[in-house]
Amino acid sequence: MQRRLRPVELDFVTSAPTRLVFTTELTAPPAAVYRSLAVEVGSWSAWFRAVRSATPTRDGTGRTILLTGGGRMEETIMAAEPDSRYVYRIDTINAPGVTALMEEWALSPTSTGGTRVRWTMATAGNFPYTLVLRLARPGFTLSFRDAMRQLDRRLTPARRPSPGTGR
Numbered sequence: 248m249q250r251r252l253r254p255v256e257l258d259f260v261t262s263a264p265t266r267l268v269f270t271t272e273l274t275a276p277p278a279a280v281y282r283s284l285a286v287e288v289g290s291w292s293a294w295f296r297a298v299r300s301a302t303p304t305r306d307g308t309g310r311t312i313l314l315t316g317g318g319r320m321e322e323t324i325m326a327a328e329p330d331s332r333y334v335y336r337i338d339t340i341n342a343p344g345v346t347a348l349m350e351e352w353a354l355s356p357t358s359t360g361g362t363r364v365r366w367t368m369a370t371a372g373n374f375p376y377t378l379v380l381r382l383a384r385p386g387f388t389l390s391f392r393d394a395m396r397q398l399d400r401r402l403t404p405a406r407r408p409s410p411g412t413g414r
Contacts, residue, residue, distance in 0.1 A: 249319065249339045253347040253371070257325055257334060260351045263369035265377055267384060269391040274361045275402035277330040277354045283398060284352050285324075285333045294397040297390050310335065318342060330354060344376025366391055 255263075273280060283290055288310055291301035299313040304321070312320040319341045326334040337348040353365040368387070370380065 249321070249341050250343075250345075251339050252337055252345060254338070255336055255347045255349055255369075257349075259336075259347065259349045260334065260367055260369045263347070263349070263371055265370050265372075265380060267368040267370075267380070267387055268365060269367075269388060270363065270365045271392065271395045272357055272361055272363050273395060273399040273402070274359070275399055276360055277356050277362045279402045280354055280362045280364065280398065281330045281333065283402065285327050285329075290401075294401050295390075295394040296397070297394070309338075325349070326351075342376075344379075345370060345372040347371040364395060 260266075283294070288301045288303045291298040291312075297314055297316075299315045300311075301313075302311045303309070304311055308324050310320075310322045310324070312318075312322060314320075320337045321339040322335040322337050324333075324335050326332055331354050333352040333354075335350055337345075337350075340348065348368070348370045351365075351367045351369070353367070355363045355365075357363055370377075372380070
């Protein structure tokens with residue numbers, strides 16, 4: 248059963264009572280990473296195994312997300328800043344205990360031309376929800392790392408050796 252969550256604004260990313268933050272570096276440039284996150288929304292299931300499908304809604308201002316475990320979310324895009332930031336608020340969800348949820352993908356260039364990716368899950372909920380979320384942190388960490396490896400492979404195909412180099 249879908250439940251409506253409390254609508255929150257952008258400041259919730261930093262003020263939420265529970266925040267899970269994950270960071271890594273990709274070799275792909277920020278423009279390519281941003282395009283996969285915010286423009287090619289339907290591609291999420293190809294690189295993020297937890298996502299069964301991602302569909303843009305409301306002329307691109309929202310998304311419907313189906314998770315592999317049966318989760319379903321309706322989202323509103325709160326910020327879409329090319330090559331640097333993509334933020335969405337979850338409006339409805341079929342998970343118990345959560346009262347507010349927002350996710351931010353912050354991108355910044357690395358000195359090698361790649362991208363530093365920071366994914367923040369900002370949330371509020373009842374005690375059992377918060378406890379389960381904190382206990383699940385290692386699983387979220389593995390899921391994030393796997394998704395970022397898959398995305399980087401997708402965006403930066405292996406380089407083929409030049410003819411005649413023997414490598």
